[in-house]
Amino acid sequence: MSKIKQKNKLFEMAQPNKKLMAVAIFLSATSAIFGLIIPLIIQKVIDGSGSTPSIGMGLIALGVFLLEIAISALSYYLLTWIGLKMVKGLRERMVKKTTAFELSYFQIEKPGELVSRTINDTNLIKEFVGEKIPQLISGIVTLVFTVIILFYMDWQMSILIVISMPLCTLFMLPLGKKLFNISKKTQDKIAGFTADFTQVLSSAELVKASNGEAEMVRQMEDEIESLFTYGKEEGKVNSILQPLMMFVVMGLIMFIVAYGGYRVSQGTLLPGKFIAFMIYIFQIIGPVVSFSTIFSGYQKVKGATERIQELDKVVTEDLTKGRQVVIDGQDIQFVDVTFAYSQEKTILKNVSFIAKQNQTVAFVGPSGSGKSTTFNLIERFYRPSSGQILVGGEDLEEFSLQSWREQIGYVPQASTLLSGTIRDNLTFGLVREVTDEELDVVMSQACGSEIIKRLPKGYDSEVGERGSLLSGGERQRLAIARAFLRQPKLLLLDEATASLDSRSEKVVQQALENLMENRTTFVIAHRLSTVVNADKILFIEQGEVTGEGTHHELLASHDLYKEFCNQQLAE
Numbered sequence: 001m002s003k004i005k006q007k008n009k010l011f012e013m014a015q016p017n018k019k020l021m022a023v024a025i026f027l028s029a030t031s032a033i034f035g036l037i038i039p040l041i042i043q044k045v046i047d048g049s050g051s052t053p054s055i056g057m058g059l060i061a062l063g064v065f066l067l068e069i070a071i072s073a074l075s076y077y078l079l080t081w082i083g084l085k086m087v088k089g090l091r092e093r094m095v096k097k098t099t100a101f102e103l104s105y106f107q108i109e110k111p112g113e114l115v116s117r118t119i120n121d122t123n124l125i126k127e128f129v130g131e132k133i134p135q136l137i138s139g140i141v142t143l144v145f146t147v148i149i150l151f152y153m154d155w156q157m158s159i160l161i162v163i164s165m166p167l168c169t170l171f172m173l174p175l176g177k178k179l180f181n182i183s184k185k186t187q188d189k190i191a192g193f194t195a196d197f198t199q200v201l202s203s204a205e206l207v208k209a210s211n212g213e214a215e216m217v218r219q220m221e222d223e224i225e226s227l228f229t230y231g232k233e234e235g236k237v238n239s240i241l242q243p244l245m246m247f248v249v250m251g252l253i254m255f256i257v258a259y260g261g262y263r264v265s266q267g268t269l270l271p272g273k274f275i276a277f278m279i280y281i282f283q284i285i286g287p288v289v290s291f292s293t294i295f296s297g298y299q300k301v302k303g304a305t306e307r308i309q310e311l312d313k314v315v316t317e318d319l320t321k322g323r324q325v326v327i328d329g330q331d332i333q334f335v336d337v338t339f340a341y342s343q344e345k346t347i348l349k350n351v352s353f354i355a356k357q358n359q360t361v362a363f364v365g366p367s368g369s370g371k372s373t374t375f376n377l378i379e380r381f382y383r384p385s386s387g388q389i390l391v392g393g394e395d396l397e398e399f400s401l402q403s404w405r406e407q408i409g410y411v412p413q414a415s416t417l418l419s420g421t422i423r424d425n426l427t428f429g430l431v432r433e434v435t436d437e438e439l440d441v442v443m444s445q446a447c448g449s450e451i452i453k454r455l456p457k458g459y460d461s462e463v464g465e466r467g468s469l470l471s472g473g474e475r476q477r478l479a480i481a482r483a484f485l486r487q488p489k490l491l492l493l494d495e496a497t498a499s500l501d502s503r504s505e506k507v508v509q510q511a512l513e514n515l516m517e518n519r520t521t522f523v524i525a526h527r528l529s530t531v532v533n534a535d536k537i538l539f540i541e542q543g544e545v546t547g548e549g550t551h552h553e554l555l556a557s558h559d560l561y562k563e564f565c566n567q568q569l570a571e
């Protein structure tokens, strides 16, 4: 029952074209039936009366054979097409689903696992539909019809076969089950290996800088080794399974040949019938043997379906649920916001503050105090455990994620870019057309016009993997230009600590000031100039706001803030 449910779930997820599938299965069965007619014709050719024109019968046999090949080719192509279409649907579904996962998923799981599921697991399904299903259909048809024909031809010989066939399968089943267990472990291992290898490749800089190559190679070698071990185990089982099958099958054939030969010599069986009989035996050996691989193929698909289904349990974001938000003229307010990433540790405790329209609110505090977490809550990557974030007095949860995030411009500390061109990066996520003139304007606002002038291909220059072909300051300015292009109502700035040289820093600072003009801005401040100019400063310590006010107010009242300023001055 659960097996059937599982399969239904797969078909429900992949939504194959049922009509086309029925046609393909019908063709597969038809070609199997044509295959069964050929030995009968051969029998007629051999045992027929001397007057029967054997060339004519031979031509008929050839015609039937060609027809069988044509139909079988068509059904094979159709089933492959259906399998590929299922995989396409599954992959689209998985990509849509995974991109909608809440951010927390990506912070815990390894992306390579998802890649493996999307590629390897779905491929197993394609193989099953494209190869195993046709084998199964034609196998069943061949088996059923052959047994009927054999009984019709000679019941004594048929009884021998009917008794021995299930015996063969009985031998194979336990080994098939073992094969499945190994292949399930192999699939899991492949997913883990893909995940770890992807991670190594994407942190090449860190690996090289820490002389970590040898350690990484060792880790990978361990995984490759265990894949090798599983492969060997699979090989062992197969090396027993294959000869065992051959032994059983050959024994059966020899027995039938001996018995049939005896009957022919006694004159109770015609030679043509005997040959036809033998051809039928050979024709059903294939399906009987393939049943064991279909079984293990099915088990693999079951495992793959389970893994894909696990993704359904992950919490996803609904981007469009809720009203459109209008930020213009509205205050943004935190009311008693408490938040924890996990049960063990509360990160923000009863944080309350208000940001009036176009004000700049700076967050200052020791490392790990919860400044970025506040940003995460504003971006709605996470929800407060208690308390509320209000926009114009209304709970942020009322508004659609999409409309809220459209209003936010985020400039991170160290901007990473997507691989692609500068244009791709600037316009990423925008649905409207953007002209070069518009790009010129935002690049100039971001103090970055010379970056474009310097590059021979201008906006069409490639930025390299995660922007590695550009300098830190250039990447920052592109991020600022990207924010300008969106004309956000709300700005989230994570100031860089000290990654830029003083000239670049000045330029970036100017660009940021341009961006902050006439916008409500939240900034994680590391520079004195920023806090001095902020309308309000929130000093956060261990998730609590321990000081709130202007620079001068805090300087007079908050010791740790004073220390922070002195440190900045010294720098």
Ligand SMILES: Nc1ncnc2c1ncn2[C@@H]1O[C@H](COP(=O)(O)OP(=O)(O)OP(=O)(O)O)[C@@H](O)[C@H]1O
Pocket (backbone or CB within 6 Å): 107, 341, 342, 347, 365, 366, 367, 368, 369, 370, 371, 372, 373, 374
């Ligand atoms: N995704 C996460 N899951 C679990 N814990 C997290 C996560 N992100 C941050 N934390 C923890 O939350 C606490 C606050 O981190 P947060 O990044 O908000 O601090 P911060 O004030 O921005 O620090 P910094 O100035 O060093 O960037 C830290 O103890 C950190 O370990």
